[in-house]
Amino acid sequence: MRLITLTSDSCTLTSATAMPRASGFLWNRKMMLHSTCRGFVTAQHMQPEPAKYSHAPVVEGRTFMLPETAHYAHHPGRFVYVRDLVSQRHFSVPHEPVRRAPKMFAFTQHPERLEWALEQDELDIRWSLVLPVDEAVELWRLEIRNRLDIERALRIVPYFPVGYMSWMNQGAYFDAGLNAVIASSVTAYQKIDDYFKNQHLKDKTFLTCDRLADAFETRREDFEGEGGLSDPDMLRSGLKGGEALYETPAAVLQFDQTLDAHETQVWHFVFGPAFDEAEVARLKDAYLGAEAFERVCTEARAYVEQGRGVLSIETPDTHFDAFMNRWLARQVYYHGDTNRLTTDPQTRNYLQDALGMVFVRPHSARESLLYALSKQNADGSMPDGIKLYDGAQFSFINQVPHTDHCVWLFILLEAYLDETDDYAVLEAEVGGQSVRARLEAALHWLLKTRDHRRMSYIDQGDWNDPMNMVGWKGKGVSGWLTLAVAYALRLWVRLSGETEPWAAEAEAMNAAMNTHLWDGDWFGRGITDDDAAFGIKSDPEGRLYLNPQSFALLSGAASEAQAQRMVHAVASELETPYGVEMLGPPYTKMREDVGRLTQKSPGVAENGSVYNHAAAFYIYSLTQVKKGEKAFELMRKMLAGVDEADYVQRGQFPVFIPNYYRGDFHAHPRTAGRSSQLFNTGTVAWVYRSLIEGLFGLKGTREGLSIQPCLPAQWAEARATRLFRGSTYHVTYRRGGPPGLMLDGQPIAGDVLPLPQTPGTFEVVVTL
Numbered sequence: 001m002r003l004i005t006l007t008s009d010s011c012t013l014t015s016a017t018a019m020p021r022a023s024g025f026l027w028n029r030k031m032m033l034h035s036t037c038r039g040f041v042t043a044q045h046m047q048p049e050p051a052k053y054s055h056a057p058v059v060e061g062r063t064f065m066l067p068e069t070a071h072y073a074h075h076p077g078r079f080v081y082v083r084d085l086v087s088q089r090h091f092s093v094p095h096e097p098v099r100r101a102p103k104m105f106a107f108t109q110h111p112e113r114l115e116w117a118l119e120q121d122e123l124d125i126r127w128s129l130v131l132p133v134d135e136a137v138e139l140w141r142l143e144i145r146n147r148l149d150i151e152r153a154l155r156i157v158p159y160f161p162v163g164y165m166s167w168m169n170q171g172a173y174f175d176a177g178l179n180a181v182i183a184s185s186v187t188a189y190q191k192i193d194d195y196f197k198n199q200h201l202k203d204k205t206f207l208t209c210d211r212l213a214d215a216f217e218t219r220r221e222d223f224e225g226e227g228g229l230s231d232p233d234m235l236r237s238g239l240k241g242g243e244a245l246y247e248t249p250a251a252v253l254q255f256d257q258t259l260d261a262h263e264t265q266v267w268h269f270v271f272g273p274a275f276d277e278a279e280v281a282r283l284k285d286a287y288l289g290a291e292a293f294e295r296v297c298t299e300a301r302a303y304v305e306q307g308r309g310v311l312s313i314e315t316p317d318t319h320f321d322a323f324m325n326r327w328l329a330r331q332v333y334y335h336g337d338t339n340r341l342t343t344d345p346q347t348r349n350y351l352q353d354a355l356g357m358v359f360v361r362p363h364s365a366r367e368s369l370l371y372a373l374s375k376q377n378a379d380g381s382m383p384d385g386i387k388l389y390d391g392a393q394f395s396f397i398n399q400v401p402h403t404d405h406c407v408w409l410f411i412l413l414e415a416y417l418d419e420t421d422d423y424a425v426l427e428a429e430v431g432g433q434s435v436r437a438r439l440e441a442a443l444h445w446l447l448k449t450r451d452h453r454r455m456s457y458i459d460q461g462d463w464n465d466p467m468n469m470v471g472w473k474g475k476g477v478s479g480w481l482t483l484a485v486a487y488a489l490r491l492w493v494r495l496s497g498e499t500e501p502w503a504a505e506a507e508a509m510n511a512a513m514n515t516h517l518w519d520g521d522w523f524g525r526g527i528t529d530d531d532a533a534f535g536i537k538s539d540p541e542g543r544l545y546l547n548p549q550s551f552a553l554l555s556g557a558a559s560e561a562q563a564q565r566m567v568h569a570v571a572s573e574l575e576t577p578y579g580v581e582m583l584g585p586p587y588t589k590m591r592e593d594v595g596r597l598t599q600k601s602p603g604v605a606e607n608g609s610v611y612n613h614a615a616a617f618y619i620y621s622l623t624q625v626k627k628g629e630k631a632f633e634l635m636r637k638m639l640a641g642v643d644e645a646d647y648v649q650r651g652q653f654p655v656f657i658p659n660y661y662r663g664d665f666h667a668h669p670r671t672a673g674r675s676s677q678l679f680n681t682g683t684v685a686w687v688y689r690s691l692i693e694g695l696f697g698l699k700g701t702r703e704g705l706s707i708q709p710c711l712p713a714q715w716a717e718a719r720a721t722r723l724f725r726g727s728t729y730h731v732t733y734r735r736g737g738p739p740g741l742m743l744d745g746q747p748i749a750g751d752v753l754p755l756p757q758t759p760g761t762f763e764v765v766v767t768l
Helices: 191-200 220-224 233-237 277-287 290-306 316-342 345-356 362-374 408-420 423-427 434-449 481-498 504-517 548-553 560-572 612-622 628-637 644-650 683-695
Strands: 004-006 009-012 023-027 030-036 040-045 079-084 090-093 105-111 114-122 121-132 139-148 152-161 169-175 180-186 205-208 214-219 249-259 265-273 312-316 699-700 702-705 715-726 727-734 740-743 752-754 763-768
Touching: 023 114, 023 316, 030 345, 079 121, 090 114, 121 290, 139 152, 139 249, 139 290, 152 205, 152 265, 169 214, 169 249, 180 214, 180 249, 180 277, 205 249, 205 312, 205 560, 214 220, 220 249, 265 277, 265 290, 277 290, 290 628, 312 683, 316 345, 316 362, 316 683, 345 362, 345 408, 345 683, 362 408, 362 423, 362 434, 408 423, 408 434, 408 481, 408 699, 423 434, 423 702, 434 481, 481 504, 481 548, 504 548, 504 628, 548 560, 548 612, 548 740, 612 628, 628 683, 628 702, 683 699, 699 715
Parallel strands: 727 763
Antiparallel strands: 004 009, 009 105, 023 030, 030 040, 079 090, 079 152, 105 114, 114 121, 121 139, 139 265, 152 249, 169 180, 180 205, 205 265, 214 249, 312 715, 699 702, 702 752, 715 727, 740 763
16 A cells, blocks of 8 residues: 555545654634644634644643644644443544554545544544634544444543643533533733733633533543553543543543444534633534534635636646645645734745735735735835734744845735736835835835945844844845845836836846855855855855855846856755755854854754755746756655655655755755654745746746746656636647747747737647
């Protein structure tokens, strides 16, 4: 049996142990849920700040999503114990916490739901989850079928840990009228103002079922007893109906069920946060039962279908096709439609997530551009985060000053205008100023924040957040940002039709990079407060950084000869079987003139991992200089599989691109390639753009659809369906014969399909 089967409509893993951290995710407009194949779950809802309703068993620190999360016995999850009352044997679904190996196991991510299928002890089990489109609540369905010709007596015990809710006040009880376990707490606070602020919070967590429970328990420790989670005392003796009184709560129900020969029984559950019992009753009425479950599956499917994107492909690589045709656009849609379920997204993240939405829902990208500009500072700079509601506060990295946020405005703008031709947006008014005026103010700020060499100050970070000590004294500059600003200036020249002063300034910044940071085979990363260049050959660690090479290709700083040397150096020093590393060699000790980046574990995150966001910049830049072979090679390495050994090494379920794979390949091959398991990443917008406009060359222009592909040479033929400004283009790419372009059987001069008078469906043949 294959370990993983990927299609454009499902992805199935057939082992709970080969890739124990393999995971999938669901979301809606109010919440996000991330589940491993073994049943551990991390979920958050918005109220309006992110909050949990199923916690660790100890006080948790408030933090962002963390990479390579370690799971432990009492980690939050959604589990069901199944005990045969005759044989006295038991197991748990999906795998934790009992960990008995099933005869058959399948974990499947569908676009709109998660599902497990098991065969264990002559029982067929299906355990399914779906989220409503607009409610922070989970809908679960349990189906058990008796495979034998004899009657079976079973004890079914759903166990949903609630965890440590509050040091001030927590507990749980069973509400017979609602047939629900309700855990209740008071969010801890100390300031008087927080009392009033917290009054609207959903401090209850509930579990209810469409069948009356035979027994219940709310006290986690009593449920476990001396047997622990793998063999809980109450699984044998039966649940005792305890009420948790300032004790760690759990939602545990018991159903003693007889199954006739070959009979199937089904249970439906609703689990989630609530403000009070009245809301529990409302959610139960709205979402509990078979009909509600099927209705929500249909609605959730329709919601996800809205994010299908503008491209489907057919190539010799069917694994590549399956991911790109469904799962990539799905991940792009998640980012753009939810803002990663935060209330103060980093400005660069907000704008790059909108970049992805250009190809999924363009009007949302337009709205994001205008909203971001409404937050622009008076001096033309952009804030470090975009507050999405009145009262939102900057948290985590948004409290640290960064200097790159303005450049992303122009990258988003280019993609949006090329896709839509909506140049009227430049004259739209935002806070009394036109978009054009605000964009020019952003450019003036970028030009003002340069040193005497015309290189961009870095302050406490640019795109690379933890590079926080290069310029904290006010003198250090970023080579990458200098190139990124030059690129933004060149984009504005093309989009605005205004040459001066922008073109000259871009040329001057490119020249400055060549004067001060060209190191013979690549561009350096920056110059510190103490005037030391870094990211250069003489550095024993961190000698080659990927980002400057990518943006040197985009900004025009690199000549063709330089580009060849850069690409060769990157291939020699940074490429691995799992993709291209962000820098190398990784730092092994603190370098105080670079910053906390150098304190991260070698090969992890920004310290030399295959950081896919940076890799995506590089892939896109390669497509822009027509190095399609290398671009495809590196894009393909972002996807786990199809080789089983590759799946196991990475541990990555191929339904999303993680933000990184471990690097430091040569020093630590044992851990190299290991996935971070984080699906929040700016990678996907750039990969989607690279696929559409780069590899397949289907890019919008004012005149129509430009077709300038750079497909890998090993593809003799490929097909794509491209949605563009109301029309559908079925494009066939073939090698052999004179290069040319045919539209509905007629030759087209040049490489642009002119806009039709009436949108329609068109057949296109591209001979390469």
